[in-house]
Each structure stands twice: as structure tokens, then as C-alpha cells.
Amino acid sequence: MSKTLSLLIFLGMTAFFACFFAYPIWAALESAFQGPDHKFTLDYVSEVFLNELYREGLWNSFIIAVWTTLGALCLALPLAVCYVRFAFPGRALLNSLVLMPMILPPFVGAIGIKTMLGQAGALNSLLINLGLMDAMHPTDWLGQHRMLGIIVMEVLHLYPIIYLNAAAALSNLDPALEEAAANMGCNAWSRFWRITLPLIMPGVFAGGTIVFVWSSTEMGVPLLFDYDRVTAVQIFRSINDLSGNPFPYALVAVMLVFSTLFYLTGKLFFGSSSSSGGERATTGRETIALPASLGWVCTAFFAGVTILAVLPHLGVVLLSFSKDWYGTAIPHSLTLAHYRNALGHELTLSSIANSLKYSTLAMLVALVLGTGVAYVSVRTRIWGRQILDAMAMLPLAVPGIVMAFGYLAMTREGQPFHWLMLGEDPLLLLVIAYAVRRLPYVVRSAAAGFQQVSPTLEEAAQNLGARPEKALWRITLPLVAPNLVAGALLAFSFAMLEVSDSMILAQQATYFPITKAIYSLVLSLGSGPNLASELGVWAMIFLAVTILGAGVILGKKLGALFRG
Amino acid sequence: MVTITIQELTKRFSGSVVLSSVNLQIDAGELFFLLGPSGCGKTTLLRHIAGFYAPDAGKIWFDDEDVTRLPAHKRGTGMMFQSYALWPHLNVAQNVAFGLEERKRPRREIEHRVSEALEQVKLDGLGSRKIQQLSGGQQQRVALARALVIRPKCLLLDEPLSNLDAKLRLEMRTEIRHIVKQHGLTAIYVTHDRDEALSMADRMAIMDAGKLVQVDAPPDIYRNPATRMVAEFIGETNFIEGRTLRASSREGFLDVETPFGVLRGRTDGTWQPASGQPVLLSIRPEALTFGSVLDSPNRFPGHIIDTTYLGASVQYLIQVSGGPLIKVCETNPQDIRVPGEEEVRVMAAMGDVVILRK
Incomplete structure (x- = not known):
């Protein structure tokens, strides 16, 4: 590609990032740090720390994130070790099944958990039927332990991210490093702690960082559990009196600072690739064949985790088909009525149409931008290309709710970007928001593609007379197409599921995307929850199809997209 | 230093035979070479001696001790890996000290022996360096020091020089042989480089398709090859x-x-x-x-x-x-x-x- 074109892409990308990533964050921060007299003030932020309610919210967010990360580690590390080290029945299939929870929208699962763990829910009914519980005094699982419910839901949703990272780190490890330790007299247990774990730490920590930032700022799950005492929900609740209220912005600022600090700390301590093991593996790793009984223990472990993680969503599917699910372990009778009703309900059809529209557009934007960034950072020697690449990955570190508030702040009346609102239609804003949030996945996917395709292929085309642009178009792009498609599909499916931006930026029912429609249906009475779960099932179907497609196209490389 | 005896050693990997009834005795204090084209089973044989593979049939003896089923970490061999396998999260001294720590030696002794070993491979003063800061030749020396410092029963070298440039390779040949002889170690050296084998070995075995074709001293193998394959492979x-x-x-x-x-x-x-x-x-x-x-x-x-x-x-x-x-x-x-x-x-x-x- 000619230098001018590269430069143009570089400048265009930088401008886009300045407008729609840096500026919104700035706008949110400005509102947090600017007093009524347009002067810098720390009053609002300090008020956040003085206010007991906000303090509690921050503390709870932190606690949830810590336990979620620890829980996910405890599930994912043993799984990853089993997968990489041992051969057991069903290993290949279980390896993909165990990833499934990642594509199941957690806030949809929350509906399932609520149905199953409520006072008249499935679990209590089961326990009563088994005679393990007094029917007169059912336990209110979610009453006292709502935070536990949130943590469980998020652990079950997020552990695949750590699993993918840990499994990749483990299989990249040169087996000779462990053999050398064995040769020096080190037994298997001490080998794991002294050699293996320290060497896979960067990978594990990269995954852990994403999980931590994700769970500390997660809004959908606590919202559906009706749990107001976390920062993300507090911010959402205060959205209605935004105009004059600087505190949500101050909260957003605090949240941003914390998550960025955490992300940077992670990068600083564990990000240096210098101490990751094994570039020149000389002996291939062989999986150890376990004795039959132990092999089946591994199989059961994998299957158990998968079933546990899918259970809430199975609840949702059941709920969407059930006539009346109340006080029984499984629904009495099934019906398709909700699906029929849903067709008539104003919110369902329009929200599906809206989501498809927003997500498709966002996918296209992310695809174009992501390919551009990846190309510039992998194939050119322009100054600042690494900065561009790093910038494109930053949305992973910035909580969605921060971005959403940034967009809100920068499109307020009188702001230069007010026109983006198109009156009340959030189309442009949501498309930009979705695209920016999911850009990292497209960039990594495309960059991996460009790295695999040797530049000499393109040079050969030029040597035979193709102009640089033509060579790119005819040779390189077709070769990286699978990566681009996979990245785009991921961007699409995650846009379909996006919660924070959807909740905050879509204000009118006619413009609701699926996620917000589900939320408002859950709140409504009557068959609302059934309709909501029916929408949830639709969302899951869309997701399953796209992710499966991405998985088929990208094969084993799917994991590379979730490494921080 | 031990005498290593290998009896009827046989190993299959997913059906195909990689070692077929190998019989071999390596005398105490001998620098013994396993030489052969790639895929002949020489590294597999070495890894059996180190304990990373268990044979399908046959036995391995260190002196009078049957080590066939002994796990790698209890064999007391010192191995130099082709990739060196230096742990990147530990510095030079920590890498070398590892084996002594596993043997629960007192700290003063560890410090003393580590600096002694580093001195021997001419790396004195580099103990606190990170592995990534070393050149290929230096890394190779750390790997040698790490294997020597535990005073192994035998030294196992898996193509240790294959990642070095030609000049360094020549230097290291003399040096490794010198160190091995100085310590009176039993050493087994795997390579596909016939010059390396001819110039360094006390005795060597030529391997082909999982079998030992000829075991002899270098001049005998060169002058009196037993088969067409040996004649062709050795020169x-x-x-x-x-x-x-x-x-x-x-x-x-x-x-x-x-x-x-x-x-x-x-x-x-x-x-x-x-x-x-x-x-x-x-x-x-x-x-x-x-x-x-x-x-x-x-x-x-x-x-x-x-x-x-x-x-x-x-x-x-x-x-x-x-x-x-x-x-x-x-x-x-x-x-x-x-x-x-x-x-x-x-x-x-x-x-x-x-x-x-x-």
C-alpha cells in the first residue's frame, strides 16, 4: 500500500478516536470536575467518597469484582490444566462446550436464576418435594444473598475468558522448561508452582484483568437482580435527573480511574512479554493418557461446569415456553403462546428490528476501522502505529457505562456533537458506541490475519505488475477474509448483547434495542417476564448462530480474540 | 558417575516403532555419542534415560539400580536441552541454583556451588542477569552450569550446540569435552553432526530407524563401517x-x-x-x-x-x-x-x- 494511503488511514483513525473515544471520556470527566462557574473543582468527586451510599456502591462493586475474578480463576485454571495436559473422553467437544457461557447473555441468565431461586422458584419446589425444606417457610435465596447471585452469575459468565487465556498460555509453554525442572529433581506438584504457574501468569492475569474490569462495572446483572447498591446501577438510576446533576459524572470518573489503574497495573506487572516461556519449543507437548476412572473424572468436571453455567439459560428457555411456572421444579405445561403474543407486542418486534439495524451498522463500522488499524499497525512502519494499535485496544479497559455517559455528555444541548442525537433517535450514537466498544476484537482478529499472511505474497503481485492497492485487494484481503469475517461476527453478536450503552442512550420505547426491551418487559407485570425470556431466547439464538459461525471460520484461533 | 546399561528397550508412538530392542552399555566416565539422521530415535533414547518416556518393553540400569520406572525427578541426571529450557522468570543464578534448592542443600552451600559452577563456564559475575539479556552462547553456558552444579550421575546433552553459530560451535566442542573429562562424568551426547561426534566422542552409536546399527570408537566407525548406511552417514x-x-x-x-x-x-x-x-x-x-x-x-x-x-x-x-x-x-x-x-x-x-x- 502506498505511503499516502497508509497515512490517510492513520490520520482518519486518529481523528475518529479523538472524536468518539477520547472526547466522550473527556466530556464525562469535564462534567465531573467542572463547577457551575466553569472552574475546576474536586467537590463532586470528594462528595462521592463522603457519601455513604456511593461509598457502599463502590465497595460492593469492588467486592463483586474480587470474588468474581477469584471464582472464575478457581473454575478456569483447573479446567485449562486438565484440557492441556490430559487426554480424557470427549476432550475436544467439551473444550468448545465449556466456552458456551461466554456467548450467553448474563442478564438473560439472571432472569432464569431469579425464576429458579425465588421463594416459589424451582430450587425450593425441588427441595420441598424431596422433603428437604419446610413448605411453609421457603428460603428466600435472593432476598439475603442477592450479591451472591450476582457473583455466581458473573463467574459462570466470565470464567471462559480466563480459561481461554490460561489454556493458550499453557499450550504455548515449551515443555522442555518443565522437563528441565523434573531433571533437576523437582516433583510434579512443586513443578507446577515453581515453573508452570509463574510462566503462565501473564496470560492468566491478562484474562483476570478483563474479568475484573468487566465484573466491577457490570450493570445488566445487578439491575435485573434489583440490586441497587453497586456503582453501575447507581449511575443508571440517576440518569433521569442528569441535566443538573454532576454526581453520576463524578461516579463515572471515579469508576474510570479505578478500572484504568487496575488495567495499567496489570499490564505493568504481568504484561511484559519478556518472561513468558518458550519461543522455541523443541519437543511437542503430548497429552497424558489418564487411567479410565481419572479420565472420566475430568470429563465429569468439564460437563458439570458447562451444565452449571448453562442452567440459568435453560431456565430462561423453559420460562419462555411455560404457561405458568410457579411453585414447581419444572413448569407444569408448555405453550407457544408467548411466542405468539410476542409477535403482537409492540416492543418485541421493533426491538429485534432495532437491534439488528444498530448491530449490523456497528459491525460494518468496526470492520472498516478495525481492518484499517490492523493493517497500519502490522504492515506499515508509520511513526505512532503502535500507539494507534494500543489506542484501539483501550476500549477493553474503559467500562461501557463510562463511554455511555461520555456520549451523553458530548451530545447535550449546546455541545458541538449535539446533532448526533438526530432528535431522539439514538441510531448514530448507538452505532458509534457499539463499534468503538467492540473494536478491539476486530483489530486483534484482523491483525492476527495480517501477521499470518506474508508480505512477500503481496510483493509478488506487485512484481507482476499489480498496483499496491490492487495487490492488497486481490491477494491479501482474500487471505485474511476469514479473520475479518470472524471478527465482524463477534462484533455483531456482542453489539446485540450490549447493555450499558443500550440502557443509557436509548430513551424512547420505539428505539429500544433488545436488551433494553428485555429489561422493561421484566419490570412489567403479567406475562412480561415470559415475554422477556422469549426475547432472551431470540437473542441467544442470534448469538449462537454468529459465534458458531465465527468459531467454524476461525477454528482454534477464536481464543486469541479475548486476550487483553 | 554411573555405568548405564540398556536392555532390549522398545518404544512405540501411536503404533510406529521408534526404538526397537536397543541394547547398549555406556561405561562410567565415558563420553558417548548417539548419532543418526533426524527421526532415527536418538533423542527418544536419551529421553528414556532422562526418564521423560517410559519404555513399552526393556530396562534401563544405572549401575545396579533398575531405573526403568523411576520418575525423571528422581533420576539425578543433568540434562542440557536443545532449546536450553532456561526459565525466563528466574535469573541466571536462580536457574543454576534450582536443582540444589530441590535437593534441600543449605543456603551457603548453594551460593558457593552456584558461583563455582558459573565460574567454571566463564560466566562469573553474571548471576543476576536475566536470561533474556544473554547471548545464545551465554545461555548455552548457563544450561551447562545448571546441569553440572547438581553433580549429576550422568550428563545428558540433546544437540546442545545446534543453536550456535559455526565458530562458537567449534570452541564449545573442546570446552564441553574438557569439562566432562575434568569431572569424570558419564555423558551421553545426541547429535546429527558427524564432525561433532568424530571429534568429541570416546565411543559412539550410529542409529537408524530405531535401531543401533554400529557402536564403536570414532576411527573404527569411520574406517570400518558395518553397513552402507553407516559408511554414508559418517562421511x-x-x-x-x-x-x-x-x-x-x-x-x-x-x-x-x-x-x-x-x-x-x-x-x-x-x-x-x-x-x-x-x-x-x-x-x-x-x-x-x-x-x-x-x-x-x-x-x-x-x-x-x-x-x-x-x-x-x-x-x-x-x-x-x-x-x-x-x-x-x-x-x-x-x-x-x-x-x-x-x-x-x-x-x-x-x-x-x-x-x-x-
Whole structure:
């Protein structure tokens, strides 16, 4: 590609990032740090720390994130070790099944958990039927332990991210490093702690960082559990009196600072690739064949985790088909009525149409931008290309709710970007928001593609007379197409599921995307929850199809997209 | 230092045999080489001795101890890996100290022995360096120090020099042999580089397709190869097909009928071909000369069709009249012959014509 074109892409990308990533964050921060007299003030932020309610919210967010990360580690590390080290029945299939929870929208699962763990829910009914519980005094699982419910839901949703990272780190490890330790007299247990774990730490920590930032700022799950005492929900609740209220912005600022600090700390301590093991593996790793009984223990472990993680969503599917699910372990009778009703309900059809529209557009934007960034950072020697690449990955570190508030702040009346609102239609804003949030996945996917395709292929085309642009178009792009498609599909499916931006930026029912429609249906009475779960099932179907497609196209490389 | 005895060792990987009834004894204090083309099973054999593989059949003994089922971390061998396998999260000294820590040595002793080992491989003062800050040659020395510092029962070296540049490789050959001999270690060295094996080994085994083809000292293997494969693998050679004329002959020499006349040669002394048996003659290029050899019937008239000048030597490709192409190597060449129609004559001493089974 000619230098001018590269430069143009570089400048265009930088401008886009300045407008729609840096500026919104700035706008949110400005509102947090600017007093009524347009002067810098720390009053609002300090008020956040003085206010007991906000303090509690921050503390709870932190606690949830810590336990979620620890829980996910405890599930994912043993799984990853089993997968990489041992051969057991069903290993290949279980390896993909165990990833499934990642594509199941957690806030949809929350509906399932609520149905199953409520006072008249499935679990209590089961326990009563088994005679393990007094029917007169059912336990209110979610009453006292709502935070536990949130943590469980998020652990079950997020552990695949750590699993993918840990499994990749483990299989990249040169087996000779462990053999050398064995040769020096080190037994298997001490080998794991002294050699293996320290060497896979960067990978594990990269995954852990994403999980931590994700769970500390997660809004959908606590919202559906009706749990107001976390920062993300507090911010959402205060959205209605935004105009004059600087505190949500101050909260957003605090949240941003914390998550960025955490992300940077992670990068600083564990990000240096210098101490990751094994570039020149000389002996291939062989999986150890376990004795039959132990092999089946591994199989059961994998299957158990998968079933546990899918259970809430199975609840949702059941709920969407059930006539009346109340006080029984499984629904009495099934019906398709909700699906029929849903067709008539104003919110369902329009929200599906809206989501498809927003997500498709966002996918296209992310695809174009992501390919551009990846190309510039992998194939050119322009100054600042690494900065561009790093910038494109930053949305992973910035909580969605921060971005959403940034967009809100920068499109307020009188702001230069007010026109983006198109009156009340959030189309442009949501498309930009979705695209920016999911850009990292497209960039990594495309960059991996460009790295695999040797530049000499393109040079050969030029040597035979193709102009640089033509060579790119005819040779390189077709070769990286699978990566681009996979990245785009991921961007699409995650846009379909996006919660924070959807909740905050879509204000009118006619413009609701699926996620917000589900939320408002859950709140409504009557068959609302059934309709909501029916929408949830639709969302899951869309997701399953796209992710499966991405998985088929990208094969084993799917994991590379979730490494921080 | 131990004597290593290997009995009937057999190993299959997913059906295919990689080691087939290997029997071998390596004496205490011996620097022993396993040499063979890639995929011949030499590294697999080494990894069995280290304990990373368990054989399907057969036994491995360290002196009188049967170690066949002993896990790797209890064998007390010191191994140098091809990739060095230095742990990147530990610095030089920590890498070297690891084995001593596992052996629960007191801290003062560890410190002392680590600095001693680093000194021995000429890395004194670099203990606090990170592995990534070292050059390939230095990393190789750390790996050697790490294997030596535990005073291993035997030293196992898996192509330790293959990642170094040519000059460093030559230096390290002498140095490794020196260190091994100084410690009186039993050492097993795997390589596919025949010069490395010839120049360093006390004895060596040539492996092919999971079998030991020949076990001997370097000069014996070079001079008396047991098979065509060994003759070819250990150095360049010319093969000529023929048929023995007489079953026995004076002074152990035999006459062989070939497409261009009768040649006289010898076997390695362990067998005698029957009269009329088809055999293969092996003559090394440097054994052929343009000068005349007294008392030898081995004469090849032909003409030069290609000349390759190599500085220390010159190689000629000669079309023998009515026969195959043969390679001739002349060392310290004074005047270089050019290809042409002019007839040349090369000769070989009878002792340099080796008769092989066909």
C-alpha cells in the first residue's frame, strides 16, 4: 500500500478516536470536575467518597469484582490444566462446550436464576418435594444473598475468558522448561508452582484483568437482580435527573480511574512479554493418557461446569415456553403462546428490528476501522502505529457505562456533537458506541490475519505488475477474509448483547434495542417476564448462530480474540 | 558417575516403532555419542534415560539400580536441552541454583556451588542477569552450569550446540569435552553432526530407524563401517557394486569383480563373503589419489567432468570409463586440474577399499 494511503488511514483513525473515544471520556470527566462557574473543582468527586451510599456502591462493586475474578480463576485454571495436559473422553467437544457461557447473555441468565431461586422458584419446589425444606417457610435465596447471585452469575459468565487465556498460555509453554525442572529433581506438584504457574501468569492475569474490569462495572446483572447498591446501577438510576446533576459524572470518573489503574497495573506487572516461556519449543507437548476412572473424572468436571453455567439459560428457555411456572421444579405445561403474543407486542418486534439495524451498522463500522488499524499497525512502519494499535485496544479497559455517559455528555444541548442525537433517535450514537466498544476484537482478529499472511505474497503481485492497492485487494484481503469475517461476527453478536450503552442512550420505547426491551418487559407485570425470556431466547439464538459461525471460520484461533 | 546399561528397550508412538530392542552399555566416565539422521530415535533414547518416556518393553540400569520406572525427578541426571529450557522468570543464578534448592542443600552451600559452577563456564559475575539479556552462547553456558552444579550421575546433552553459530560451535566442542573429562562424568551426547561426534566422542552409536546399527570408537566407525548406511552417514564415500571372486585370499584381502575391472579390498574383519557373493565396495574420496600406490591393483582410468575448489582441498568428479561417477578429494592441492577429455588415473590402497554386505 502506498505511503499516502497508509497515512490517510492513520490520520482518519486518529481523528475518529479523538472524536468518539477520547472526547466522550473527556466530556464525562469535564462534567465531573467542572463547577457551575466553569472552574475546576474536586467537590463532586470528594462528595462521592463522603457519601455513604456511593461509598457502599463502590465497595460492593469492588467486592463483586474480587470474588468474581477469584471464582472464575478457581473454575478456569483447573479446567485449562486438565484440557492441556490430559487426554480424557470427549476432550475436544467439551473444550468448545465449556466456552458456551461466554456467548450467553448474563442478564438473560439472571432472569432464569431469579425464576429458579425465588421463594416459589424451582430450587425450593425441588427441595420441598424431596422433603428437604419446610413448605411453609421457603428460603428466600435472593432476598439475603442477592450479591451472591450476582457473583455466581458473573463467574459462570466470565470464567471462559480466563480459561481461554490460561489454556493458550499453557499450550504455548515449551515443555522442555518443565522437563528441565523434573531433571533437576523437582516433583510434579512443586513443578507446577515453581515453573508452570509463574510462566503462565501473564496470560492468566491478562484474562483476570478483563474479568475484573468487566465484573466491577457490570450493570445488566445487578439491575435485573434489583440490586441497587453497586456503582453501575447507581449511575443508571440517576440518569433521569442528569441535566443538573454532576454526581453520576463524578461516579463515572471515579469508576474510570479505578478500572484504568487496575488495567495499567496489570499490564505493568504481568504484561511484559519478556518472561513468558518458550519461543522455541523443541519437543511437542503430548497429552497424558489418564487411567479410565481419572479420565472420566475430568470429563465429569468439564460437563458439570458447562451444565452449571448453562442452567440459568435453560431456565430462561423453559420460562419462555411455560404457561405458568410457579411453585414447581419444572413448569407444569408448555405453550407457544408467548411466542405468539410476542409477535403482537409492540416492543418485541421493533426491538429485534432495532437491534439488528444498530448491530449490523456497528459491525460494518468496526470492520472498516478495525481492518484499517490492523493493517497500519502490522504492515506499515508509520511513526505512532503502535500507539494507534494500543489506542484501539483501550476500549477493553474503559467500562461501557463510562463511554455511555461520555456520549451523553458530548451530545447535550449546546455541545458541538449535539446533532448526533438526530432528535431522539439514538441510531448514530448507538452505532458509534457499539463499534468503538467492540473494536478491539476486530483489530486483534484482523491483525492476527495480517501477521499470518506474508508480505512477500503481496510483493509478488506487485512484481507482476499489480498496483499496491490492487495487490492488497486481490491477494491479501482474500487471505485474511476469514479473520475479518470472524471478527465482524463477534462484533455483531456482542453489539446485540450490549447493555450499558443500550440502557443509557436509548430513551424512547420505539428505539429500544433488545436488551433494553428485555429489561422493561421484566419490570412489567403479567406475562412480561415470559415475554422477556422469549426475547432472551431470540437473542441467544442470534448469538449462537454468529459465534458458531465465527468459531467454524476461525477454528482454534477464536481464543486469541479475548486476550487483553 | 554411573555405568548405564540398556536392555532390549522398545518404544512405540501411536503404533510406529521408534526404538526397537536397543541394547547398549555406556561405561562410567565415558563420553558417548548417539548419532543418526533426524527421526532415527536418538533423542527418544536419551529421553528414556532422562526418564521423560517410559519404555513399552526393556530396562534401563544405572549401575545396579533398575531405573526403568523411576520418575525423571528422581533420576539425578543433568540434562542440557536443545532449546536450553532456561526459565525466563528466574535469573541466571536462580536457574543454576534450582536443582540444589530441590535437593534441600543449605543456603551457603548453594551460593558457593552456584558461583563455582558459573565460574567454571566463564560466566562469573553474571548471576543476576536475566536470561533474556544473554547471548545464545551465554545461555548455552548457563544450561551447562545448571546441569553440572547438581553433580549429576550422568550428563545428558540433546544437540546442545545446534543453536550456535559455526565458530562458537567449534570452541564449545573442546570446552564441553574438557569439562566432562575434568569431572569424570558419564555423558551421553545426541547429535546429527558427524564432525561433532568424530571429534568429541570416546565411543559412539550410529542409529537408524530405531535401531543401533554400529557402536564403536570414532576411527573404527569411520574406517570400518558395518553397513552402507553407516559408511554414508559418517562421511562422504564412493560405492561400487561387485561380486567376490575368491572366498579367501592372502593377508585377508579379497578380489572383487566390478564393472571396470577387479578391485582388491578388505572387510572389517568380522565376516568373510562367500565366493560369488554380491557385495558393495566403499572407497572414501580422500583415499583416492592421482599419484601411484605401490602394490595395489585398484586403478581407475577416467576423465574429470567437474572440479570444486574448497581451499584446503579440491574435489573432482570423475567419469570412470565404463563405470559410475566417483568423487576424489585431494588435500592441500598444488595445481588444480580442469575438466576435460584428457584421461586421468586414480588409485586406492587395498586397505582403503572396504567390502560391505549388500
